[in-house]
Amino acid sequence: MIKSLFYFLWAGVFELGGGYLIWLWLREGKPIYWGICGGIALAIYGIIATLQPANFGRVYAAYGGVFIIMAMLWGWKVDGVAPDRYDLIGACLSLLSVLIIMYARRI
Template sequence: MDALRTFGLFGLTALAEILGCYLPWLWLKQGRSAWLLLPAALALIAFVWLLSLHPQASGRVYAAYGGVYISAALLWLWAVDGIRPASADLIGVVLCLAGAAVIALAPRH
């Protein structure tokens, strides 16, 4: 259950970070309303708060989170940008998630 909670929290964290970066991208690249910066800032605040909920040392949390973020970014590529990830992308995701699992779930003294 700890692993499910940890990776679920990482998933929410990744969504908050991607949303917090995507909304300003819409404003800068597609000429959308500057009002998008407000929910973007809130999403980035949520991102930082969600990262703080992990009980492990911050560096370890950031390292493990990186693998989950890469996975979420490729899901975003597919779901939002409409671009299907390539085989190499999927292999990379498996490797990243394996590394994240080793970092996040390894027993510690």
């Protein structure tokens, strides 16, 4: 379970970081190499996701919940937009969903 969470966290860092670099290139006028680095980071994100032991659908469904939490943290720490109580409730629900999807005992 720890290894799986580790992969989710790294996937989130590369997906958010890559998307953010592309955002800065296209929306904020940063040099093209920012966009290229963002594309590389997004490709690495795709590779990291394949390291999960579960099947594709389950991994990507659960990763959606992890992404919600990490995007909320990214917005707070990088963009300076603090989550409100509804953001936090939603993030907690998504975390619960991740735990159920990935780690519930299967019959």
